Amino acid sequence: MLSHWLQRFQKRGDSHSFAQVVxxxxxxxxxxxxRLTAGDIEQADDIAQETLITVYQQFGRLNNLDAFKSWLYRIAFRHFLKMQQREKRWQCLQEQELESLLLQQSDERNSDNHEFIDERYVMQLMALLNSEERAVITLNHTLGYSHQQISSLLEMPLGTVKSHGKRGKDKLIAFSLRQQRGAA
Structure with missing residues (x-):
């Protein structure tokens, strides 16, 4: 369905078609x-908005409509990096900072709204990772992109993508194991 609206927007350039793409x-x-902003919803929404504005403005530069989603995520990552540099936000949390944040919220985890709590927990875990690790982990594990696709999308060498993915995954596993031992 997305490809239909992309083709229609490419031909007509009308706002209805773009609204459907969005x-x-x-x-x-x-x-x-x-995930890139480690759960900073307002800033994430701002980045998404800026991304969609850029997509609208630069859509004519996209030659291959099949590459739309990769192009979209590449633009979002660039906006994230610009905002991060400008605002000096979303730096890696130290494990002790995250542990204290999680302790403050431990009572909430026993509530009925597990889906919201689990998503917030994932976002907080992302704060342990640097920007590149967050991007690679999210693209690979959440969105299903291969390392090769991520390499192209983020314009990083394949080995670097694999290193960021492994290092990020190792950090998350190590932290989770320490959490489990502490809870036992």
Whole structure:
């Protein structure tokens, strides 16, 4: 369905077609941005908004409509990096900072709203990772991109993508294991 609206927007350039493109990809884009910002919803939404504005303005430069989603995430990552540099935000949390944050919220985890709590927990865990690790982990594990695709999308060497993925995964596993031992 997305390809239909992309083709229509490419031919007509009308706002209705673009609105349909947005409705087809906005949810995943926001999720990606939220993981990049380690759960900073307002900033993630700002990045997603800026991304969609850029997509609208530069759509004519996209030659291959099949590469739309990769192009979309590449633009979002660039906006994230610009905002991070400008605002000096979303730096890696130290494990002790995250542990204290999680302790403050431990009572909430026993509530009925597990889906919200689990998503917030994932976002907080992302704060342990640097920007590149967050991007690679999210693209690979959440959105299903291969390392080769991520390499192209983020314009990073394949070995670097694999290193960021492994290092990020190792950090998350190590932290989770320490949490489990502490809870036992």
């Amino acid at each position: 409705s087809q990809c906005q949810s995943q884009l926001k999720g990606y941005c939220r």
